[in-house]
Amino acid sequence: MTDIPLENYRQWASTPLTTRPIYSVVIPAYNEEWRIVPTIGAIATHMSSLGEPWEMIIADDGSTDSTVELVQELELANVQLLIAEQNGGKGSAVRRGMLRARGDIVLFADADQSTPIEQFTALKSLIDEGFDVVVGSRSAEGSDVANKSFLRQVFSRGLNLLVRVVFRIPVADTQCGFKMFTAEASETLFQRQVIDEFSFDLEVLYLAKKLGMKTAECPVEWFDAPGSKVDPFKVAIEFLQNLAVIRWNDVRGLYKSANHELPAKAPLAAEPTEKTKTSTAPTGS
């Protein structure tokens, strides 16, 4: 087995990028001290093995546990850690991360690795084909869902039916926490979307359709991760309310233009100068 992927990882972990990243991976994180470090390890190893410059963005969401400290202690050179003072909901965390992303292709992925990062390449090939938005789907033909409870399946079927009928969004799985965007699509969508809670996914897909973007679904492997902090009943009710909210927002013209400013992007590290490259002459004793 070759160790080139591992070498790529070591380089990525220790040396800040001097060129703009091609890929950005955004991970929203709310009280993820138990799950975040293995997820970062798996994502960092795989993404580095692709051989392109890339960055990771951890969008903390006002975690009250040690999530932030754990990420800081890793001291990874190409991780942007965005700390939030307060919990604002997954939608707000993803938005903050997406708007800071510097890559040409931007993925957001849940902190629990429920969709393994190995699926990145499958989604990316659809972006390469010309799609603006590619959503991981646990319902598309060929997806492989492990450990998903019966109740959750009933729930997601009911909600999906509503989405198709009421919104005419041709996406079977709106909620999968693994979605990829071109930089342009990401900035346009996340500057407009206003829902801070879990239904932001639906709002983003709604906006993509409204703005004439090309959206594709890509079947993914999915593992129902234990330790999820989501109550499916609460989410379902919130989801229904948000369906109405999205419609109302659109009717009153909220989606006509940006609702959030594009923040300044983090500067790249300076190219090493001649002076820092050459070793300093030994000083006399």
Added chain:
Amino acid sequence: MQIEHLHDAPSNSSTLMLNGRFDAHETDAFRATFDGLNDDGIHHITVGLGDVEFLDSTALAELVRGMKRCRENGGDLVLSSLSDPVRVILELTRLDAAFTIN
């Protein structure tokens, strides 16, 4: 995740070759196999992780528990042939220092 068990009678040691994703859904099966070996007096156990691409915190905790149990009985749990992501996960969690790795 698949668990393949190889036993070496002369040294009374075992190897568990794991294949797939080792997460909280798999720890019961792992524990059953692992504790079975310990109950049979096998305390030198190698866990092969070459075909495991992801380990979550629950799986890591399970491996630590197994290592302690082996060491209490004069043996050890040795991790071998780590895949790249598993090596990185062990490093980032600082568990590479706790385990014997070969």
